[in-house]
Amino acid sequence: MVIEWGKAAGIAYNIISLFLNDEISSGKNKIKNKVIERFHRRKIKRFCYSYFIKHNGTVITNPVFAEFIKNDQTIERLFIDTGKAHVDQTDSEYLNSEMIRIEKELEYPITVLDKKAIRGFLNGLLLQHRQYREKCLTDDSKQIIQNNDRNTKEIINSFESINEDTKNELLAAISAKGSLQISQENAIFKILNDSFWNGEFYILESIQPALHEKSESLDIWVNMVLNMALLNGENYSNFHSVNDIKNPNVREDAVRKNVIFSYLSKKTDEIEAFNVSGDLKELVERISIGDEWLFSESKEVKDNVECYNITPFSGLKQEDETIKNLQIIYIFGKGILGVAKVIDNIGVRESNFIVELLSDTRHYEDSIITCESETEARKLSSALFEKLWGEKNKYVKTCKELQVIYWRILLQAASVSNNNRVNDIVSNIPEVIKEELAESIFLARFENGEDISNKEVIDIWNKTKKPRIMIPYFAKTSADNAKQLISEISDIMQNPELVIVYIETYLKEDRYDEAKLLIRQYEALCNGYAEFLVDKIQVFHDEEDVKVLVEKWNNRQLSYITNQTDIAIAHLLFDWKKYEMCLNVLQALELKGFVNHKLKKLRAFSLINTDRTVEGLSILNELIPECREDKAVVGNILNCSLGLQREISEEVLLAAEEINTPEINLYLAVAYERRGDIASAKKTYWKSLLFNKNAKSKVYGTYWFFSTNHIKGNGEVEISDENTCIIADEVDGNRRVSLGILSKEYLESELNLDDLFIVPTDNAIKRGWIGKKVGAVIEYESIQYNIVQIKTMDARFSEYCLGKMIDYDNVKVLSVPQDSEPEKMREYFVNFLKENSFGNNKIQDLIKDYKDLSKVPLSLFSLSQSLRPNYIVLVYEFLKDPSLLIREWIDYDNDVACINEEGYILSFSSLILLFLLDVPVEMLIDNNVYLPKSTVLELRDEKDKVISENKRDGGGTVAVVDDQLQFFVNSDDSKQELMKYVTELLEYAEKIPTVDNKKDFSLNNIPESQLRLLLGTPDLDAISICKTENYALISFEIFLVELNLLAGNKSITPLAYINSIEKDDSGLIGYLNKMVQFHMMNILNKDIYERIAKSTASGITEEWNQYIGMIDQQDSNYKNWIKEHFALVGQKYQQNRGEDQTINDIEKIYTVELYKLLEREVHYSMDTLHDEKGNLVIRTYMRVFDKKEQKYIEGLDQIIDSVFQIDFSDEQ
Structure with a gap:
């Protein structure tokens, strides 16, 4: 191997020597520096030797290549003829052209690695010879370098994406002589690095020739x-x-990019051993062996959904940004719903073309499956397509891995948006990745409406065997075509997913009989799929199948074709009234990222149907912008808001007016009435009445009560006009007609409303009905009628509604024979009242139970519903009635702090008590006291009712007591007193800040609706606010406070609260005196006694003794020893006080026994304080709620059960 390397080096050396000695020397001037030439020749030789060793095995070391270089004169053209051969080209462009030529003319097969090696060789020669050219080339050759610089400057000036300052920096660097200094390199590097991450690759490509000459680091x-x-x-x-x-600086960045792109291409095993240190070195080492460290992951099942708890790696702070890029690539590869949010949460400081593409892709994929309509999906897809298509020039250059992602998502967006651009996309996809995108191209062509032959479908099935390719095709094709296709593909029906989609082609065409046969045939194969069970339930309507679906869903035994199927399951469960189960599925969908207004609406309706009305109403109010035309949404908002004492927004009211249906108009009219807008209320009631088709509608009773409260007089008028009704008898017959006249605001044409014929004003004018008086004759249906009465439409509609209520048995009617004797008539009347009224005897029983100290009393709200006065009137009357003892909660454990920094919430009755005690509202505001917003709304309603009931003359109530009729009528003074009371109470309450409750509250499986019957909306809201805001409840009612404590909230009595905020001792005793007058049980406690005992205020002892005297006078049954102790302690206190001493030990002995009593609270009763043996006792509620002797919760449950035996329905 070494010999081969030596040969290769020798060949290269011979070539270069020839090039230097002969070709260059012959063209140079005599001033050529032989030393420099010799130096560069040796340097090139070393480069060739090193390069060939490094690339042994490629065509570079083959003699064929060396011979080609020699014969082709490649080096000669690169070095000698540069000025002539590519004067208008950059070195990079020239190298590209040379590579193309060599690949074409070299008579030897070359691989990708060969091409890489050849380009590196040529580029290396250029790099090594650059300095030689500067010193030794001719003026013509040097001119090329200047031309390259000039071309680069022109290119820089043409860059539109970089600002003038940046251009100037680049130009300054290019214009500088010699190599760049390190500071210049860093400045240029920052510009180029930013351009790179922005995807502006042309900037890097264009400036590359100048970098050859200026900076080896930047060039590399x-x-x-x-x-x-x-x-x-x-x-x-x-x-x-x-x-x-x-x-x-540049080297470390190159390492970071090498890490990122190696990880992107899944080639981290090829990462080199870089010359770096610190966190970057550890990063390279970590990523080279795996990526598990990027996140710490755990998986749990939450709400029946597999949830991934992902915690990003947070070490190696110096490489935080690089690690975030790796994490985004990692999490993108997961391909699960919700990845887009994780990418957002990772949060790179500066986005780049990789992150942008991955983020855009996952955001689109997460959003497209949650779209509520095809229109929304097309809009979303069109927006993404335009964005990505506009960035085509950037991404079309990027590496294969990014281009596959880019073209795939672009194809999907184009097909969904149906913009007929699929062919344009396909024509732009590089050939090298088309095979990998074949499936996406097929689906995009089909989704975009292109005709796909069955042969093509069969071919791609046989090629891929992937059901996910066939499913979209089956979903859109006809059942008959799908059947034909199946007959040609023998194995396709072995896949359950394709079977299910095939069945659904029949369901879409309403071919249920054929679908039923297929469901039965393939039940065993498909029964584990959610889609199959949904289809089965929709076809067979069998509740047993619903139970199977619920069981499999709960046990996570369902397979899915698509994540969206749970949406269909949620709707199906709602239709089957499985509301709790529907909420479970909706919660799972939310965890998966499926959140849209249709699902929110379904959630709201399910909450309302499961007694979680507050939360449901809150969701519906949020949906109004999208659902303002939805009758169900608007109707439920109105209905729930009215029932829960919630404010109704102007947007909701306007939406209701625009919907204009009888049902919506009824709610809208009640809303206007509660606002005090009587004119709008009446107008809207009329609209509801005119077009109502529901015989059982509540509009009849509601309007009748409205008319009795707000319409004065008997309704008779003298002259017929718009909004009046003519009552006329037939001149020559016995028929009587009612002819109403209404403006066009209510109806455009004539309307027959049972026995009431109504015409628009214009028609009445044409008929000659306007301006008539009683006795006049008019014509109707060609018959003469004599007017006997003219009344307002208010009165006529009231009569009409009363008649409807009687017809449908919504009111009880007493019928007495005309010839009955007075005594018999009285008997009829008494029996009628006994059968159809609550009964005064039952009322007395409730009050007797309230007085009994051995029983836990009903809440005052429950009593008001049973006794039938208004809530605010009942509390007022109870406090004023000397025969009633106000039952209060007692804090036996003394474990509730009087100071609650978060704030306090007033119960409804405590608000009334503090108002009657004349506690300044400013003092409450300064001490963080709040009211539920519903309390103020309730007070407004109650005030209007009280004033309406008391401002009219006459009136009263009749009851049967022990089979005797008794009449109760308020005096004029009592009426004035009540009207003044409710008006001033509302003014007092409106000054106190309010808090809106947005959470439902239930306790120990007692649903919210039942608790609302017990406590009323304001007090139920008060407990819920205490729970969510950590406020303390100010209340004296036993039942209310005990429920609040069971909820884990804090409670405080008005007495303890007043003691904490009233700084003046004399003022405190003043409040105590009033509480005695109101017959409150809880009028003294240890803290107050201790405070007064230590007081140095002038005259405080006399005031205290007077207070004790009031107690003594109020209840003569007090124990004598209590009075003795008070007197003795008072005497000792005066002595010590006179001697300016603290209470001594002797006094403490005397007070011990008193403290024992006071710690349990001092109470008095209008009834006896004797036990069964005749002994005097201080009676407390611990007899009922002794936490040491009986289970507290069970006792409360028994009380609640007994309360619900009382019928609170409106029919009583």
Whole structure:
């Protein structure tokens, strides 16, 4: 082998010697420097010897090549005739032309490696001889170097992608004499490196000739990176290695690019041993042996989805950017849904043509499968196609690996967008990669509408045997053509995926009988596929198949043809009312990256159907921009918002007006009514009534209640006009008609609404119905009628709705025979009330249960629903009623801090209590108190109802108590008091900041809907906000607080909260006095007693004694020893205080027993404080909720069960 190398070197030396001694010498001037010539001859000889050893085995070491070089005078043309042969060419262009010529004329077969070696040899001769040319060539030859420089300058000036400053830097470097300095090299390198990563390869190619003359490091670097990055990279190969680059900055970058492109082409085993150190050296070593270290991966099943937990490698900080590029290439190769997000999260500092292409590809692939329509998919594909096609000049040059990705995604985008550009793409694809893209080209041609013969399909099937190629074809072809194709391919029906797609060709054509036969025939083969089970359920409608599908999905026993099948499964489960299971599938889809407004809508509806209305409503509100014309979305937003006391946006209201259906208009009218826009509410109610076709619609009852609250008088008017109704009797008969007149705003043509005939105003004018009075005669259906009454359409619609309610048994009607005696009529009436009303006896039972200290009371909201006053009125009346003791929660454990930095949420009843206690709203705001937004909305509704009920004359309620009729009527003073109370309460509440609840709340398997019946929307929102925001609930209601504590939230009583925020001791006692007046149980605790005992405020002892006196006067059954202890402690306190001493040990002994009592809270009761044996006791709720003696949760469940025995329905 050594002999062969020696021969090769000798041959080369002889050639070069001949070239130097004879050809050059004969053409040189006499001033030729023989020393320089001799020096370069030896240098070229060394180069040839070294190069041939390195490339032994290629054509370079073959005598045929040496003889060709000699006879062809290749070297002579390269060196002597440069000025004449390629005066307008760069050295790179000349080398390319020489390579083409040698390949064509050399009578010897050469390989790719041979071509690489030849180009390296020629390039090496140019490089080695450059310095010789500068010193020894003729003026003509030197002119070529200047021409090359000049050409390069012209090229630089033509660069549009680089700014003027950058151009000036390049020009300065090119114009400089001699080689570049290291600082110039680095500056030029930065420009060229940026251009490289931007894909501006022409800049590097154009400046390469000048770099021959100026910088060996940059010259080697440019050739190397172009060799790695371009499809024709072999044209830029040379004999140098990375280690030959002297500039360390440039050398290290060459190593990084070598690593990246070697990894991209899966040739990391060919990475050389580079002369680098530190993190870069470790990076080379790591990537040479594998890529597992790039990420730490773990896999888990979450929501029935295989989830990859991927943590990027974060070491080797100095090579962070290179590692990120490697990580993006790695994760791109995974090809799983969601890769685009990972690429985004990796986050390279500066993007480059590799990252851009990989990112664009995965983003497109992730997005295209989640598109909701073909239009959206075409739009997405068209945008990507235009972007990538505009970058064709960049990517058409890149290496094979990138071009395969580029052309494949471009073909897909073109076929989906249907832009008829597939043939243009195919014609631009380099021949060397067309074979690898054959499948993509076939699919693109077919998807783009090109006729594909069955023969072509059969050929590609026989060639590939890949079902994924056939599936798109089967999906679009006809069932008959698919059947014909199957008859010609014997093994195609052995593949379950193709069988399923074949079955679906029949389903698309509604040929269900044939599809059923195929399903039965291939059930054993295909039963493990999700698509097959979905098709089977849609064909046979068997719930057992649904159960099988659910079981297989839960156990992850399903195979899939496409990731999108779970979308069909989710819709199928929703249709079968498997809402929880539907949510599970939707959650899995979200994890896979399938998120669009249709799936969000499905999720929202499923949540609403599973009592998670708050979250469902929140999703629907987010969907309004895309779904403003969707009746289901808008209707559910209105319905849920009204039920949950949520604000309705103007966008939703406008969308509802535009939809304009009876159902939507009903919700819209209620929304306007709640806003106080009575005119819009009435107008919208009318629209709903006029075109409603649903006999069971709630519009009849809703409008009737609306009319009783907001329409004054009996509705009679004197003259017929627009929006009035004429009641007329037939002149010569017994028929009575109702003739309504409405403006064009409501209807364009005449409408018959049962017994109510309605015409537009213009028609009424033509008929002569406008301006008539009672007694006038009009004509209708060619018959004369005498007007007997004229009333507003408000009143007529109210009558119409009441009639509908009676017809459909929505209201109870008492019928009494006309000849009945008064006593008999009274009996009818009493029995009617007893059968169809809640009953005052039952009301008394509820109040009695509330008073019983041995029972946990209902929430005040539940009582309001049962007792039928408004919620705010019930709380007010309970606090004012001296016969009622307000039942409160007691913090026995004393483990709840009074100060909660996150903030506080007021329960509905606590808001009323603090308002009645005259706690300044500013004090609440300053101490981080908030209200649920629904509380304010509820108060507005309640206020309107209270004012509506009390501002009218007369009115009252009737009840049956012990079979006796009793009437209850509020006095005028009581009405004024209530109206003033609700108005001022709302003003008070509107000053407090609000928080909106966006989360559903359930507890111990008690669904949100049942909790809402127990607590009402504001208090349920309050608990939910406490859960999500870590607020503390201010509440005194036992039932409410216990549920809040079970949820893991903090609770505090109004008493404890007031004690924490009221800094004035005298002011605190003032609040305590009012609480006594309101008959609150929790009126004293240890903290307050201790605070007052230590107070030095003037007159505080007298105020405290007065307070104790109020307690004593309020309840004469207090234990005498309590009063004694208070008196004794007060006396001792005064003595010590007078002596300016702290409470001494003797006093502490006296207070121990009192503290024991106060730690459990001091309570009093309007009932007896004696136990069964007659002993005085302080009764507490620990009898019911003793955490040491019984299971707390079970006890609460029993209470909830008993509460639900009460019927809260509207029919009571």
